[in-house]
Amino acid sequence: MAIRLQxxxxxxxxxxxxxxxxxxxxxxxxxxxxxxxxxxATLSSADNGAYTVIDYREKRDINARDEVPERRVHAEYTDTxxxxxxxxxxxxxxxxxxxxxxxxxxxxAGIIVLYLHGQGGSRKQGVDDFTFGxxxxxxxxxxxxxxxxxxxxxxxxxxxxxxxQVAALxxxxxxxxxxxxxxxxxxxxxxxxxxxxxxxxxxGRRIDGLLLLGSLWDESFxxxxxxxxxxxxxxxxxxxxxxxxxxxxxxxxRSIIARSKAYPYPTRFVRFETGTHGTxxxxxxxxxxxxxMLAKAP
Numbered sequence: 139m140a141i142r143l144q145x146x147x148x149x150x151x152x153x154x155x156x157x158x159x160x161x162x163x164x165x166x167x168x169x170x171x172x173x174x175x176x177x178x179a180t181l182s183s184a185d186n187g188a189y190t191v192i193d194y195r196e197k198r199d200i201n202a203r204d205e206v207p208e209r210r211v212h213a214e215y216t217d218t219x220x221x222x223x224x225x226x227x228x229x230x231x232x233x234x235x236x237x238x239x240x241x242x243x244x245x246x247a248g249i250i251v252l253y254l255h256g257q258g259g260s261r262k263q264g265v266d267d268f269t270f271g272x273x274x275x276x277x278x279x280x281x282x283x284x285x286x287x288x289x290x291x292x293x294x295x296x297x298x299x300x301x302x303q304v305a306a307l308x309x310x311x312x313x314x315x316x317x318x319x320x321x322x323x324x325x326x327x328x329x330x331x332x333x334x335x336x337x338x339x340x341x342g343r344r345i346d347g348l349l350l351l352g353s354l355w356d357e358s359f360x361x362x363x364x365x366x367x368x369x370x371x372x373x374x375x376x377x378x379x380x381x382x383x384x385x386x387x388x389x390x391x392r393s394i395i396a397r398s399k400a401y402p403y404p405t406r407f408v409r410f411e412t413g414t415h416g417t418x419x420x421x422x423x424x425x426x427x428x429x430x431m432l433a434k435a436p
Contacts, residue, residue: 301331304341370405
């Protein structure tokens with residue numbers, strides 16, 4: 139009996155050591171201009187920090203941050219040397235040709251982030267170094283500096299065809315980087331594709347997190363493969379968004395928590411007080427959010 143107990147203790151210790159080692163080896167993105175992109179003051183929080191209200195002010199966060207408001211951020215917010223690892227590419231798929239811009243490692247990446255634009259956008263929006271307060275430039279540098287890959291694609295529509303095209307892109311690069319964690323960020327109407335990808339049998343079982351930025355909700359997520367895997371979901375929303383009312387997105391955020399058998403479900407909601415439709419794309423702290431998702435990914 140004593141020998142058996144000693145064996146059990148050693149086995150348990152080995153399991154704990156292995157688990158702690160795996161956690162220690164988990165990817166964590168290194169800083170890039172964190173002081174410039176940190177959130178302003180927190181006005182309030184709830185749900186053990188899962189829900190946060192951030193103090194957003196247009197005069198400070200647009201007019202003072204930009205050299206030309208909404209068109210060109212001040213130079214200290216960007217590093218355009220990242221363009222050296224940026225490529226404009228074409229992937230031929232069964233759903234159609236997919237033009238996309240890739241930044242970083244197209245093979246052997248440790249993390250892959252896709253940004254899906256909204257109505258009237260294009261692949262070029264997600265790699266513009268100077269708009270949205272330089273936030274896309276920061277994302278590009280975070281991926282390039284951490285052995286990752288960032289993708290900003292074009293797609294035909296926000297329906298099944300567009301979803302099939304993005305799914306083909308995801309699957310192509312996932313096969314080239316089989317160890318990578320994959321996160322999909324969707325701006326505005328692009329959120330329709332986020333939810334469709336979560337519902338598909340291929341991408342719903344492959345993606346590791348979703349970011350909805352000034353976007354919409356979809357109850358079908360609650361029966362999707364991604365939901366069953368408890369993939370992390372981040373919501374960024376302006377309190378004065380005229381396109382997608384913040385109250386409806388907040389209600390959907392809470393329905394995810396209520397319907398999940400996982401407690402707590404890995405979801406976060408950041409409300410930018412007085413912010414409008416494009417505010418989350420400008421203000422979301424990519425490094426903080428992605429590091430949280432890397433820690434919570436299935």
